[in-house]
Amino acid sequence: MWPNNSLTCFGLVWIFLSFCHHPVAGLLHYSITDPLATRLNVLEPPPPVLQHPPVIARPPRRRYIHRGSRRHVQHSNNSTTINSTWSTSRRSPINSGRTVNHHALASLARSANATVKLDSSAINFGLLNIRSLTSKGHLIQDLLTDRKFDFLCLTETWQQPNDFSQLNESTPPGFVYICQPRGSGRGGGLAIIHREKWKVSRVSVPAFSSFESIVCQLSGPTPTIIATVYRPPKPNSVFLSDFADFLTHLSTLSPNAILPSGLQHSHG
Structure with a gap:
């Protein structure tokens, strides 16, 4: 026989479990329209907790420091300091054994203001006391061609003022001349026949009674003076x-000066 109190407790537990079982079993069954109907009937906004996502705590990113500036590096928490050690010697250069072929390199274009290399070719000078140019034009031309003179200085041309016929006959193609006839009297006179490629300009100098002279200037970075002097024998x-x-x-x-000179006997 069960005690009365035991029967009473057992009955209450049975009744309670039976009462709870049936409603829970009924709530576990939903149709498709039940959740939608429940959603449409809710007029209040969701709670603030559901509107804002929770803030996720992230550790701070370590600041980037350029390698060349890492002379004084610190941890992000500033707890200790790390001193960098730098080498005082350089790494030896890598020698691959290859050499540069300078013949394969292209030359740069020379600008208009670039320094031009000077022509170091030799210049041939000649001096002749011609004792009158009359009928000697072919002789002067052959002398310029055979001896390959660049400058031929002539004394005693016996040239008359404003008479250039004899000089014209004595000057071959590719040559030009400058002249200084004697102003008065007979005889005298000077001339310089030179190649046309040389840029030559006449230079005025003081006149002297004891000798005759003709002076020109050869252009260049440092001009060269060319002077022909003739002193009469008296x-x-x-x-x-x-x-x-x-x-x-x-x-x-x-x-710079070049002075071909003649001291030959004069008939003037």
Whole structure:
């Protein structure tokens, strides 16, 4: 026989379980329209907790420091300091054994203001006391061609003022001339025949009574003075002083000077 109290407790538990079982079993069955109907009937907004996603805590990103500036590196928490150690010696260069072929390199275009290399070719000079150019034009042309003179200085041309016929006959193609006839009297006269490729300009110099002279200038970075001098054979006491003054004047024009000179006997 069960005690009365035991029967009473067992009955209450049975009744409670039976009551709870049936409603729960009924809530587990839903149709497709039941959740939608429940959603449409809800007029209040969702709680704030569901509107904002939770904030996810992320660790701070370590700041980037360029390798060249890592002389003083610190941890992100600033707890300790790490000092960098730098080598005082350089790494030896890598030698691959290959050499540069300079013949394969292209030359750069030269600008208009670039320095031009000077022509170091030799210039041939000649001096001749011609004793009158009359009927000697072919002789002068053959001399210029055979000896390959660049400059041929002539004394005693016996040229008359404003008479250039004899000089024209003596000048071959590719050559030009400058001349200085004697102003008065017979005889004398100077001329310089040179190749046309050389840029030559006439230079005015003081006139001296003891000798005749003709001066021109060869252009270049440092101009070259070319002077032809003829001294008549008669004694002249002022020749040395005149010639010294003449050389002093030439030295003021350029440090480079060439002086072919003739001291032949004159019939003037």
